[in-house]
Amino acid sequence: MLKQFITVAMLSLSAIASANAAINQTKGDFEDKFRQLDESLPTPNVYRNAAGEPGHKYWQQQVDYKIKAKLDEQKRRIEASQTITYHNNSPDTLKYLWMQLDQNKFRNDSMSAMTTTFGGIGNRGPATTAPSSGKAAQLSLDALRRQQFTEDNVLGYDIKSVTDKSGKNLKFTIVGTNMRIDLPSYLKPGKKLTFNLDYAFNIVEEDAVSARSGYEHFPDDEREGGNDIFLLAQWYPRLHAYTDYEAWTNKEFIGRGEFTLEFGNYDVELTVPADHIVSSTGALQNPKEVLTSTQRKRLEQAEDAERIVFIVTADEALENEKEGTDKSKTWKFSAKNVRDFAWASSRKFMWDARGHHQDGDDQPLVMAMSFYPKEGGDLWKKYSTEAIIQTLEVYSRFSFDYPYPVAQSVNGPVGGMEYPMITFNGPRTELQKDGSRTYSQAEKRFLIGVVIHEIGHIYFPMVVNSDERQWTWMDEGLNSFLDGVAGREWDPTIPWGVEPRDIVDYMKSSTQVPIMTQSDSVLRLGPNAYTKPAAALNILRETILGRELFDFAFKEYAQRWKYKRPTPSDFFRTMEEASGVDLDWFWRGWFYTTDHVDISIDKVYKLRLDTHDPDIDFNRLRQEELDKPLSLTDERNKAEGKKLWVERFPDITDFYDENDRFTVTNKERNKYQKFLSKLKPWEKATLERAVAEDKNYYVLDFSNHGGLVMPIILELEFADGSTENQYIPAEIWRRTPKAVSKLIVTDKEKELVSVTIDPRWETADVDVSNNHYPRQIIPSRIEAYKRKKSTSKVSRDIMQDIKTEAKSYDENTAEDDDSN
Numbered sequence: 001m002l003k004q005f006i007t008v009a010m011l012s013l014s015a016i017a018s019a020n021a022a023i024n025q026t027k028g029d030f031e032d033k034f035r036q037l038d039e040s041l042p043t044p045n046v047y048r049n050a051a052g053e054p055g056h057k058y059w060q061q062q063v064d065y066k067i068k069a070k071l072d073e074q075k076r077r078i079e080a081s082q083t084i085t086y087h088n089n090s091p092d093t094l095k096y097l098w099m100q101l102d103q104n105k106f107r108n109d110s111m112s113a114m115t116t117t118f119g120g121i122g123n124r125g126p127a128t129t130a131p132s133s134g135k136a137a138q139l140s141l142d143a144l145r146r147q148q149f150t151e152d153n154v155l156g157y158d159i160k161s162v163t164d165k166s167g168k169n170l171k172f173t174i175v176g177t178n179m180r181i182d183l184p185s186y187l188k189p190g191k192k193l194t195f196n197l198d199y200a201f202n203i204v205e206e207d208a209v210s211a212r213s214g215y216e217h218f219p220d221d222e223r224e225g226g227n228d229i230f231l232l233a234q235w236y237p238r239l240h241a242y243t244d245y246e247a248w249t250n251k252e253f254i255g256r257g258e259f260t261l262e263f264g265n266y267d268v269e270l271t272v273p274a275d276h277i278v279s280s281t282g283a284l285q286n287p288k289e290v291l292t293s294t295q296r297k298r299l300e301q302a303e304d305a306e307r308i309v310f311i312v313t314a315d316e317a318l319e320n321e322k323e324g325t326d327k328s329k330t331w332k333f334s335a336k337n338v339r340d341f342a343w344a345s346s347r348k349f350m351w352d353a354r355g356h357h358q359d360g361d362d363q364p365l366v367m368a369m370s371f372y373p374k375e376g377g378d379l380w381k382k383y384s385t386e387a388i389i390q391t392l393e394v395y396s397r398f399s400f401d402y403p404y405p406v407a408q409s410v411n412g413p414v415g416g417m418e419y420p421m422i423t424f425n426g427p428r429t430e431l432q433k434d435g436s437r438t439y440s441q442a443e444k445r446f447l448i449g450v451v452i453h454e455i456g457h458i459y460f461p462m463v464v465n466s467d468e469r470q471w472t473w474m475d476e477g478l479n480s481f482l483d484g485v486a487g488r489e490w491d492p493t494i495p496w497g498v499e500p501r502d503i504v505d506y507m508k509s510s511t512q513v514p515i516m517t518q519s520d521s522v523l524r525l526g527p528n529a530y531t532k533p534a535a536a537l538n539i540l541r542e543t544i545l546g547r548e549l550f551d552f553a554f555k556e557y558a559q560r561w562k563y564k565r566p567t568p569s570d571f572f573r574t575m576e577e578a579s580g581v582d583l584d585w586f587w588r589g590w591f592y593t594t595d596h597v598d599i600s601i602d603k604v605y606k607l608r609l610d611t612h613d614p615d616i617d618f619n620r621l622r623q624e625e626l627d628k629p630l631s632l633t634d635e636r637n638k639a640e641g642k643k644l645w646v647e648r649f650p651d652i653t654d655f656y657d658e659n660d661r662f663t664v665t666n667k668e669r670n671k672y673q674k675f676l677s678k679l680k681p682w683e684k685a686t687l688e689r690a691v692a693e694d695k696n697y698y699v700l701d702f703s704n705h706g707g708l709v710m711p712i713i714l715e716l717e718f719a720d721g722s723t724e725n726q727y728i729p730a731e732i733w734r735r736t737p738k739a740v741s742k743l744i745v746t747d748k749e750k751e752l753v754s755v756t757i758d759p760r761w762e763t764a765d766v767d768v769s770n771n772h773y774p775r776q777i778i779p780s781r782i783e784a785y786k787r788k789k790s791t792s793k794v795s796r797d798i799m800q801d802i803k804t805e806a807k808s809y810d811e812n813t814a815e816d817d818d819s820n
């Protein structure tokens, strides 16, 4: 009986651990969160090697464009002709070429239009509410406007001709937003082909269709002054990419999945009304023909200026706005090694610039420039070009020198969109009744945020050319992560949406798909492709790898894939290779599943080492017995003064009234001596030291409620008021991903009083209420409310309402009026 006591106490440490292991090995419940990712990734080959680098036979196609385009301002139409030179660098012989006709997306019969669901989830653009929701169905005025616009206008490309070098027609077949051009003779590896294309299209109204480009017309009144801003993107037929991993990436343009493109050189001539200012991908080739000598001088001054210099001032832009012209000018641009080409044109633009100097030899001077109408006002003057330069500085630190001669931010109807060397950004000021222009704090944050984000895209994916049609996260996620780095160096009080805490609501929701989902099928694009990967990388940098390892590996990725086309596996492999840390569990959990982080601390046990010395251990057992609360009956009997029988009749006591069951005899003492005598010297020394130190042995039980395995970050608080942090790598979950126990040993005087998991909220743990042991009271809110009367259309008091006087409203006199 006594022996049994000792055994139980001795076993206590291992018993708890094995109990947990048993829970996790239920039949049919096995999960290996650390299974290596190579099983899911494509097999490395000569084009993409196992290190995540371009392989020794890496290739990509090159497509050069010479384009002449005319903007017809009256008809809001582009007429263009282009000559394309296609370099077949692949090892394959091509029988046909596939081109992207993105403008065809806006046709009424496009796959995009036909498959837009009513009230469906995941649509870009105006929201609708379906009748099946049980509420009155809703159709926003935005949705109606879009429907009216596409009904009223002929949209999509008018492909006038496709001819070979000698002017002979080439056979082409249009399939939705794609066009196949059949080649009269096959294009062999290493050969190039030149052909021509004439086309035209009507420009969409961006505000009506949300197209990432298009025109915006300002009301023809005195306040706005009429006129348009034209943003041209996805405007010329472009070659589809032909790749080593998918051949032609000719997936229909439905709207969400952006662009998969080839690098090439561009010479583009843009003919626009003579009073327009053009901002474009590329370097301006004919400044003498399109700029005044004053403007050219100002541009030169801007190269070394401390603050922005106006090339076109506010007054000059206002003057341009007044008349309009029949004359035209042709702006010529040249761009080397870009994957796309976009431009903007308007007589409303003012134009500021400032040179950014880089240390490297490749591109020592970059002109940061902004173009905006008066509606951009002081907000743009102050922050647009400034934010461009800050972006270049931070992003280059994480990747490579900005490789192009210009970096531009253009205000227009697009909220935010990126192209090589040029970005479209939407924030504006508000015209007040007194004629002044003001802006809200939200609009200021929007401008700084969007400029950093879009300029950042010139690195990812404009130079690190990932496949956007397939994977939105590869450009948006990586770029959001870096814009968060840049942004928090600008102003950490702006919500950048990259903190682990920013993603918890999404990660515990049921409306989600893994990050590794094709772009057009993603539910809730914002959190899926932007916030979640950005927060994941933030965690990888700050918590899992640390800044030094992460920054080295990330820069390696950027430099390996500069001007090349990385796939997800190239990113995953490079980050592991270069950091030297196995991250398969991290990619698997964060990118391939919808698991979330929720680690709970369930119990903390305090164990004391048995000494084996019966004179000590039996006393401890006796004390444990005494420490238990007295039975209620015994306590009340005592309180009532009830005497025990032996107290009333002491003469009937015996040996056992003096000696309880914890009384030690020589039998135990002898046994202890025998035990000691059989110990090897090191065993004896170890036991003696442990007994002398009498440390505290704490066993912490953790369970994983979210499925995602993550490091366990502990804050231990002690009775003396001190705290200690411990970082337990995620690998602790490698055998039992649902529950683990951890032994923590402290000095005798370091009594543990509480344990907190992830005290700094750095792992995106969705439920922090189970992160404390002992548990804490959870602060929350409650609001007293007043019941509202029903205000349905049938309960109007018409007898009263009919006395209401008629009023007319306009924007300037309208006041809040609820007497309807």
Ligand SMILES: [Zn+2]
Binding pocket: 453, 457, 475, 476, 479
């Ligand atoms: Zn973006």
